[in-house]
Structures are given as C-alpha cells and as structure tokens.
Amino acid sequence: MKRLALALAAVLVVLAAGVGVEAGEPGMRGVSNPQQARIDYMLKCQGCHRPDGGGDDRSNPPMKNVVARFLKVPGGREFLGRVPGVSTVDLDDVRLANLLNWTLYTYDPAHMPADFRPYTAQEIGRLRRHPLRLERAPMRARLVAGFEQERTQTQSP
Numbered sequence: 001m002k003r004l005a006l007a008l009a010a011v012l013v014v015l016a017a018g019v020g021v022e023a024g025e026p027g028m029r030g031v032s033n034p035q036q037a038r039i040d041y042m043l044k045c046q047g048c049h050r051p052d053g054g055g056d057d058r059s060n061p062p063m064k065n066v067v068a069r070f071l072k073v074p075g076g077r078e079f080l081g082r083v084p085g086v087s088t089v090d091l092d093d094v095r096l097a098n099l100l101n102w103t104l105y106t107y108d109p110a111h112m113p114a115d116f117r118p119y120t121a122q123e124i125g126r127l128r129r130h131p132l133r134l135e136r137a138p139m140r141a142r143l144v145a146g147f148e149q150e151r152t153q154t155q156s157p
Contacts, residue, residue, distance in 0.1 A: 027109075030101035030118020037095075037102030044089050045103070053107035061140065066147075068108035071116065073146035079139060081119065081127030088131055093121035100124070 031037060042051075048060040055062035070076030080086065080100065089096060097119040104112060132139060 028102065028105045029116060030097065030120075031105065032098055034102055037099045038106075040091060040095060040099045041103060041106075044091065044099070045085065048085065053103075063103060063107040065108055065110065068104045068111035068113070069147050070143060071104070071113055072111070073143050073149075075139075076143050076146070078127060079132070079143055081124055082130055082132045083136060083140075084131055084133070087128035093125040093128070096128070097121050097124045 028034060049055050049063055050060075053062065053064035053067070055064070067080070070080050086096065086100065091099065101118045104116075
C-alpha cells in the first residue's frame with residue numbers, strides 16, 4: 001500500500017509539472033524540455049526560491065520579475081551561471097542550461113532581451129568550473145545597482 005501511494009504521488013508530481021507547459025514552446029529559446037526544467041526547478045530550486053520564484057531578499061534572492069535583468073548588465077550573464085545554487089547543483093550541463101533558460105523565461109519574461117542568446121551546455125560547463133563563494137553577495141549587489149544605470153541608459157534619447 002505504501003509503495004502504491006508513493007508511485008501515485010510521483011505520477012501526480014510529473015503530471016502537475018507539465019500543466020500549462022507545452023513541449024517546444026516557441027517563445028522559449030534554449031528550452032528543449034520545459035517539463036523537465038519545471039521538475040528540476042521543483043526539486044532543486046523552489047525549496048529556497050519558492051514555487052513562484054519570489055525568494056526572500058535575504059539569503060535566497062527573488063527571481064520573479066528580476067532574474068533576466070542580470071543579462072543586461074556587464075558580468076550578469078556569467079554571474080547567473082556561477083552562483084552557488086546553479087554552479088554546484090547535481091544536474092548535468094545540458095539539463096542545467098535547459099533549467100536556467102526556462103527560469104529566465106518563466107520568472108522574468110518582461111526583462112528578457114530581444115536578442116537573448118540561450119545558455120548552452122558548453123557555456124554552463126565553463127561557468128560552473130568557477131563557482132562564486134563569499135564574493136557572491138557583494139557581486140550581486142554591484143550588478144543589481146547596475147540595473148538602474150541600465151534602465152536610465154535605455155530611456156535616454
């Protein structure tokens with residue numbers, strides 16, 4: 001009976017992960033498997049960053065409405081591939097690139113650059129060889145400060 005309950009729970013998780021996500025969704029470049037990305041997010045990320053990507057502004061920064069902004073500031077793209085939760089997660093580089101691209105489109109579509117170049121497995125492999133440690137928080141703060149500068153530069157005539 002216990003095995004049946006566990007099997008049923010696993011099936012429900014997989015089914016729930018696919019709700020509202022179509023394979024090969026055209027607006028998500030670099031996301032080869034949105035269902036797998038959602039499952040990976042649920043298993044590897046949402047415990048800290050919450051199911052909605054909201055985070056907590058202290059130790060688990062929010063991704064919702066902010067994560068794609070890193071792509072627009074110098075060093076931000078590399079930062080996303082080097083933060084501890086990304087660089088040290090127990091996923092292979094292909095699945096991690098899929099997850100990171102999915103996360104950007106899912107939690108911050110409004111800030112996705114029109115010319116977005118999806119993360120590749122090769123790029124992820126290179127970035128995660130140099131994980132951020134103690135410098136993560138000050139580097140994030142510096143990049144976030146650059147968001148305002150980037151915003152004013154794009155609004156200037």
